[in-house]
Structures are given as C-alpha cells and as structure tokens.
Amino acid sequence: MLTISQLASYAGVTVRAVRHYHAKGLLPEPERDHSGYRRYDASAVVALIRIRTLADAGVPLSRVRELLAADADEFAGAVEDIDRQLRVEIRERQRHRERISQLAAGDSLALPPEAVAYLSRMRELGFRQQVIDIERDSWIMIAAQMPGEAAALMAIKHAQIENETLRKLYLDFGDLVDCLPDDPRLPSLSDRVATFIEAEAVAAAGVEQEQPISDDLVALLDAAFIESFPCAPRLLELLQERGWTGWTNIRRIAQ
Amino acid sequence: MLTISQLASYAGVTVRAVRHYHAKGLLPEPERDHSGYRRYDASAVVALIRIRTLADAGVPLSRVRELLAADADEFAGAVEDIDRQLRVEIRERQRHRERISQLAAGDSLALPPEAVAYLSRMRELGFRQQVIDIERDSWIMIAAQMPGEAAALMAIKHAQIENETLRKLYLDFGDLVDCLPDDPRLPSLSDRVATFIEAEAVAAAGVEQEQPISDDLVALLDAAFIESFPCAPRLLELLQERGWTGWTNIRRIAQ
DNA sequence: TCAAGGCCTGACCCTGCGTCAAGGTCAAGT
DNA sequence: ACTTGACCTTGACGCAGGGTCAGGCCTTGA
Incomplete structure (x- = not known):
C-alpha cells in the first residue's frame, strides 16, 4: 500500500494536488489506515496518471471526469471544445502582445x-x-x-x-x-x-x-x-x- | 460630478471593476457626497482609461501602478517582461493544443x-x-x-x-x-x-x-x-x- | 526516548473581477 | 405623501489550480 506522497511521486504530482483531486471528486478517496492516513493501491496510480494526462493537455479539471468516462465520439467533441478554448486564449494573448508593443510610456x-x-x-x-x-x-x-x-x-x-x-x-x-x-x-x-x-x-x-x-x-x-x-x-x-x-x-x- | 456608473461607462468598464481598482489602490478613492456615494471628476475618467489601456494590453493589475509611473526606460523594460510572460503563456497553450490532439479516448x-x-x-x-x-x-x-x-x-x-x-x-x-x-x-x-x-x-x-x-x-x-x-x-x-x-x-x- | 519527517485538516493566498445579499438613496410618477 | 425602479453602499463567496502555512498526531530510525 502506498502513502499519499508515494502515490504523488509515482504520478509526478504534488501531495497537495492529490488532495485537491480528492476534493474535486476526480480521484476517489481511498481507505484510511488505523491512524487516519490515506492508503492507496496501484490502481490509484493509474487513475491519477490519467487525470494528469488530461490536465497536462490543458483539459480543465471541471471537464476531466467527463473525459475519463467519454466514448470516442464524446471525447472527440470535448477535445474540439477545449481546443477551441485554447485557441481563444492564444489569440487573446497575441492581441495583448500587439497592443502592449504599441504602448508608450x-x-x-x-x-x-x-x-x-x-x-x-x-x-x-x-x-x-x-x-x-x-x-x-x-x-x-x-x-x-x-x-x-x-x-x-x-x-x-x-x-x-x-x-x-x-x-x-x-x-x-x-x-x-x-x-x-x-x-x-x-x-x-x-x-x-x-x-x-x-x-x-x-x-x-x-x-x-x-x-x-x-x-x-x-x-x-x-x-x-x-x-x-x-x-x-x-x-x-x-x-x-x-x-x-x-x-x-x-x-x-x-x- | 459623475457617479460611479457614469464613470464606468465613460471608460467602458463595469462598476465592479472600478471598485476593484479602488480596492487595489490603482484608482484613488474620490470624495463622497452627503449620502456616501462616490463622486468623480473628469480626471478620474482619464485615470481609469489609462488603467484600462494597460489592462487591455495584458498588463497584470499588480504591475499597472508601476507602469503608470514609469519613465520610458522602465516602461520598456516592464513591457519586455510582460511580453515574455505572454509568450510563455502562448507557448503553454500551444503545447496543450499539441498534446490534446494526440489524446485518445x-x-x-x-x-x-x-x-x-x-x-x-x-x-x-x-x-x-x-x-x-x-x-x-x-x-x-x-x-x-x-x-x-x-x-x-x-x-x-x-x-x-x-x-x-x-x-x-x-x-x-x-x-x-x-x-x-x-x-x-x-x-x-x-x-x-x-x-x-x-x-x-x-x-x-x-x-x-x-x-x-x-x-x-x-x-x-x-x-x-x-x-x-x-x-x-x-x-x-x-x-x-x-x-x-x-x-x-x-x-x-x-x- | 527523542527528533525528524510524514501525515492530517483547516484556512488563507493568488487573478480579475461576477454575482448575490441586504439595505440606503434618489428621481419620477400617482 | 407614497410607491416604484434604478442606483448606490459594504461585505462576502465563487471561479482554477493548487501553494503555503499552522497546529497537531503518527511513525520511524538512531
């Protein structure tokens, strides 16, 4: 059984992030040991890696659960959505770059x-x-x-x-x-x-x-x-x- | 004298944003009238427009005061800083786009x-x-x-x-x-x-x-x-x- | 047995406001 | 004079994705 920090290090995230995912309901809370510590099994590592894989690709945490459960079609639709959003954010920043370069003191x-x-x-x-x-x-x-x-x-x-x-x-x-x-x-x-x-x-x-x-x-x-x-x-x-x-x-x- | 909503509409921002800038110390609090309402003069419109001009160019509010008071050199330095940050954020999102397009359901x-x-x-x-x-x-x-x-x-x-x-x-x-x-x-x-x-x-x-x-x-x-x-x-x-x-x-x- | 380090929860911090809540004020119409 | 609706006030919570204490319990190795 793994402690929270072991779990976190296997998935390459911080302990705080793991607790955050618990709080957001993305990662199920595991059993506790006699002293109240969370104890994880190996499948939690896989679940956590899947969450991070999505998050690292720019999927907002609020959509992670949806994508984990999506079939190929739903997944493709959601990806298109998120990609559109990313493009919007990129364009915003590009406009910011243009404007800021025009500014004078x-x-x-x-x-x-x-x-x-x-x-x-x-x-x-x-x-x-x-x-x-x-x-x-x-x-x-x-x-x-x-x-x-x-x-x-x-x-x-x-x-x-x-x-x-x-x-x-x-x-x-x-x-x-x-x-x-x-x-x-x-x-x-x-x-x-x-x-x-x-x-x-x-x-x-x-x-x-x-x-x-x-x-x-x-x-x-x-x-x-x-x-x-x-x-x-x-x-x-x-x-x-x-x-x-x-x-x-x-x-x-x-x- | 202008009310807060008149001020806001002249500068094209929301009333909430004006109060936010007061709270952040970017825009000085004006006099109040007998009933406690804020009353602005025209110079507040100019001050507010300057703030928005910077904010609309992607300057974080935390740096707005600094830029309003900067001379040409300081301004150029800060702009370079902020532009660098914008490029970082754009690159992040571009990586996200690449990664998300590779993901499968x-x-x-x-x-x-x-x-x-x-x-x-x-x-x-x-x-x-x-x-x-x-x-x-x-x-x-x-x-x-x-x-x-x-x-x-x-x-x-x-x-x-x-x-x-x-x-x-x-x-x-x-x-x-x-x-x-x-x-x-x-x-x-x-x-x-x-x-x-x-x-x-x-x-x-x-x-x-x-x-x-x-x-x-x-x-x-x-x-x-x-x-x-x-x-x-x-x-x-x-x-x-x-x-x-x-x-x-x-x-x-x-x- | 003691100190270091890991774990727990709870709470505040960041950005840039949006959005209630709960109430006071003002101008206009009746 | 009264009502209505628009506007004003402060205070507080919420958003994303955690970082960073604080205070206290637990475990482990010397």
Missing part, C-alpha cells in the same frame, strides 16, 4: 499616434504645459469613446492649430490658464472667441458637422475643461453674454 | 501508440480482457515513469508475445486470472514459468538488461499484479519454492 499612454504628434506640435508652437495637458486628457477621453473616429477629428484639430488666427487666440487663452475670474483680459478674449466662432459659423453655415460628438462626451470634455481652468466658469459666463453656450461644442444660444 | 488514454498496438495485438491473439487490462495499467505506469524508454521496452514486449512458447505460457496463465489459490493448475504453471525463465537466463547470461526499471517501479508493477490476480500470492509462493522471486523483474533467489 507616460503622457502618450492611451493616446493614438496622431494625438501624440499633435501634442508635440503644440509644444513646438509654444503652448503652455497646462494647455497641452488638458488637450491630452481630452484626446484620451475622445479616443476611448470614439476609437474609430478619433483620427479624423484629430486631423481637423491639427489643421486648426496651423491657422494663424486661431493659434494666436488659443495661445493667448493659454496665458490665462491660472488667472483669476476677474482678470481684465477675460472680456477681450471672450470677444475674440465670439468673433472667431461667428466667422466660422458663417463659413460653415448649412454644413453639418461630419463627426458629431455625443452629448455625453461633450459634457465630459466641458467638465474636464472647467476643472482644469479656474476661470473657465467666468469665461463661459462672458461667452453666454455674447450669445454663445458651451465650449467643446460651442453653440449659439437659442432665442 | 478511454483505454488508450495515457498510453503511447506502441502500447496501444501491443494491446490490440494481445486482443487478436485471444488474451483475456483482464490480462489486457493489467498490461494496459502497467504500461500506463511505465510510460509515466520512463517516458523516454517506454517505446524501447515496448518493442521487447512486442517481440516476446510473438514467441510461440512464451505466448502459450502467457495465454494459459491468463486462464487462471480468477482462479482460487488452491487451483491445481497453479503448480504446473509455475513449473513452466520456471523452466522458461531458466532457459532465458541461460541465453541471456552475462548480458545486462539494457533498460533497467527502477526498483520502485518494479515494486509498483508487482503490487498492481498482485492486486489484480487473486492467486498471485500463491503463484509467487510456488515460484519461490522453485528458486525465483518477484514477477516484473523475476530473479533467482540469492543463496
């Missing part, structure tokens, strides 16, 4: 490459770090919500920043990132924003926005904007006085 | 193909099912303990069974599988076994066994033999009277 994390380029262009053009930071966060949120369309939106932004008037406006706006709500530059900035948007609106009259951003996302982006700029509420207020509401998706106030 | 499970052929030859030659069963179990144990050498041993066995004298002896032995210890055929069988072994021993004098089976395995196989044949103890006794001890590795008793 730090700021660029979770940003599409176009956005990274855009942000570095902003840096070149002399934008303040805080402005770049909120652009980055906005693009992270946009890319997460609209992975397909982010690149197209990005292209629009990229073009906008090369527009002299808008860039100057945005740069000047950046100088106000940590101003107080009563900063005297705010009203004039609001005027410039309103004027610019007005011109844009005329130019784009009748043209529907091709990349509509969902209202939820707009609200989120506006919230992020407000959180990052202490004087954002005041700016929005001034814009409202000039007939405009919102920021990310700035619109004329309906009369 | 029922009796043949855990047996090398040579053994399956040997057993089916035994069936052809008219051996009793019980004899085949113990052969099968023996080969399962041998293949598990000596995976490399099992095929060579198998070849020897395969040749032996084609030997007229030995086959007859083994077939007659098979007729005694469920006999009683006092069966009158046992002594004559023992004589035949002794005679055969004697001749073998003379023929093989000086030739060392090329495939030595470990003493442990011999003991195990003998135990399996004894368990399966009620009159095995009597047979071994009779063989001892004739100067032989053991079964799997039968040897002349040292004087």
Whole structure:
C-alpha cells in the first residue's frame, strides 16, 4: 500500500494536488489506515496518471471526469471544445502582445499616434504645459469613446492649430490658464472667441458637422475643461453674454 | 460630478471593476457626497482609461501602478517582461493544443501508440480482457515513469508475445486470472514459468538488461499484479519454492 | 526516548473581477 | 405623501489550480 506522497511521486504530482483531486471528486478517496492516513493501491496510480494526462493537455479539471468516462465520439467533441478554448486564449494573448508593443510610456499612454504628434506640435508652437495637458486628457477621453473616429477629428484639430488666427487666440487663452475670474483680459478674449466662432459659423453655415460628438462626451470634455481652468466658469459666463453656450461644442444660444 | 456608473461607462468598464481598482489602490478613492456615494471628476475618467489601456494590453493589475509611473526606460523594460510572460503563456497553450490532439479516448488514454498496438495485438491473439487490462495499467505506469524508454521496452514486449512458447505460457496463465489459490493448475504453471525463465537466463547470461526499471517501479508493477490476480500470492509462493522471486523483474533467489 | 519527517485538516493566498445579499438613496410618477 | 425602479453602499463567496502555512498526531530510525 502506498502513502499519499508515494502515490504523488509515482504520478509526478504534488501531495497537495492529490488532495485537491480528492476534493474535486476526480480521484476517489481511498481507505484510511488505523491512524487516519490515506492508503492507496496501484490502481490509484493509474487513475491519477490519467487525470494528469488530461490536465497536462490543458483539459480543465471541471471537464476531466467527463473525459475519463467519454466514448470516442464524446471525447472527440470535448477535445474540439477545449481546443477551441485554447485557441481563444492564444489569440487573446497575441492581441495583448500587439497592443502592449504599441504602448508608450507616460503622457502618450492611451493616446493614438496622431494625438501624440499633435501634442508635440503644440509644444513646438509654444503652448503652455497646462494647455497641452488638458488637450491630452481630452484626446484620451475622445479616443476611448470614439476609437474609430478619433483620427479624423484629430486631423481637423491639427489643421486648426496651423491657422494663424486661431493659434494666436488659443495661445493667448493659454496665458490665462491660472488667472483669476476677474482678470481684465477675460472680456477681450471672450470677444475674440465670439468673433472667431461667428466667422466660422458663417463659413460653415448649412454644413453639418461630419463627426458629431455625443452629448455625453461633450459634457465630459466641458467638465474636464472647467476643472482644469479656474476661470473657465467666468469665461463661459462672458461667452453666454455674447450669445454663445458651451465650449467643446460651442453653440449659439437659442432665442 | 459623475457617479460611479457614469464613470464606468465613460471608460467602458463595469462598476465592479472600478471598485476593484479602488480596492487595489490603482484608482484613488474620490470624495463622497452627503449620502456616501462616490463622486468623480473628469480626471478620474482619464485615470481609469489609462488603467484600462494597460489592462487591455495584458498588463497584470499588480504591475499597472508601476507602469503608470514609469519613465520610458522602465516602461520598456516592464513591457519586455510582460511580453515574455505572454509568450510563455502562448507557448503553454500551444503545447496543450499539441498534446490534446494526440489524446485518445478511454483505454488508450495515457498510453503511447506502441502500447496501444501491443494491446490490440494481445486482443487478436485471444488474451483475456483482464490480462489486457493489467498490461494496459502497467504500461500506463511505465510510460509515466520512463517516458523516454517506454517505446524501447515496448518493442521487447512486442517481440516476446510473438514467441510461440512464451505466448502459450502467457495465454494459459491468463486462464487462471480468477482462479482460487488452491487451483491445481497453479503448480504446473509455475513449473513452466520456471523452466522458461531458466532457459532465458541461460541465453541471456552475462548480458545486462539494457533498460533497467527502477526498483520502485518494479515494486509498483508487482503490487498492481498482485492486486489484480487473486492467486498471485500463491503463484509467487510456488515460484519461490522453485528458486525465483518477484514477477516484473523475476530473479533467482540469492543463496 | 527523542527528533525528524510524514501525515492530517483547516484556512488563507493568488487573478480579475461576477454575482448575490441586504439595505440606503434618489428621481419620477400617482 | 407614497410607491416604484434604478442606483448606490459594504461585505462576502465563487471561479482554477493548487501553494503555503499552522497546529497537531503518527511513525520511524538512531
């Protein structure tokens, strides 16, 4: 008669695994000797080897009993099942490998490459770090919500920043990132924003926005904007006085 | 301010996952409102998206914090680590696929193909099912303990069974599988076994066994033999009277 | 006779959450 | 004012396949 450790070593498994298989009902509990020790016979070795053979081939323990009792057809069906599952797990990991190889450290994390380029262009053009930071966060949120369309939106932004008037406006706006709500530059900035948007609106009259951003996302982006700029509420207020509401998706106030 | 479910849906995760990340310390716990609800700001959305970006690329949660804070070098090192781990897991599953495709249902499970052929030859030659069963179990144990050498041993066995004298002896032995210890055929069988072994021993004098089976395995196989044949103890006794001890590795008793 | 080592059960640990349970909160409709 | 249903809270168990103690009994060899 064999002790549990002898049994385990004959089958090449740990004692803990044997007890685990008992608990799972895969291997029947043997007789105990007078002191309560499990005592196994040679047939238990064979049973244990069969379990390990299946487990070593990737059969989940929950299916081992089924396969031990299966006829050729059932066995083939179950094997196909398990193989399919293994392929799924392999593909998952292959996708993980692809994605992880594309990841970049730090700021660029979770940003599409176009956005990274855009942000570095902003840096070149002399934008303040805080402005770049909120652009980055906005693009992270946009890319997460609209992975397909982010690149197209990005292209629009990229073009906008090369527009002299808008860039100057945005740069000047950046100088106000940590101003107080009563900063005297705010009203004039609001005027410039309103004027610019007005011109844009005329130019784009009748043209529907091709990349509509969902209202939820707009609200989120506006919230992020407000959180990052202490004087954002005041700016929005001034814009409202000039007939405009919102920021990310700035619109004329309906009369 | 966002509720937990709004936060979760912006980042495309479940509420449960968000709480899990809090518990793991990946996402800081936000302020609570007057009724104890968590209230998030937009920056939490960005933080959560970063976490998911890493997790979706196969980064274990236990390493997410580290990667969020890593500089480019540390990040690259960690990515390499994780990629290595992913490759290991893919290779594991590929091996599983190979092994599972080789597996056969029922009796043949855990047996090398040579053994399956040997057993089916035994069936052809008219051996009793019980004899085949113990052969099968023996080969399962041998293949598990000596995976490399099992095929060579198998070849020897395969040749032996084609030997007229030995086959007859083994077939007659098979007729005694469920006999009683006092069966009158046992002594004559023992004589035949002794005679055969004697001749073998003379023929093989000086030739060392090329495939030595470990003493442990011999003991195990003998135990399996004894368990399966009620009159095995009597047979071994009779063989001892004739100067032989053991079964799997039968040897002349040292004087 | 004593120490080492084997055996027993029970319990917690890992991953990444899913899924109750049992209750408090909120907004809307009646 | 009351109800309903959706949402929030903490706590706990469950999954796979065991690893790793802890505390205590048993056996075996010196």
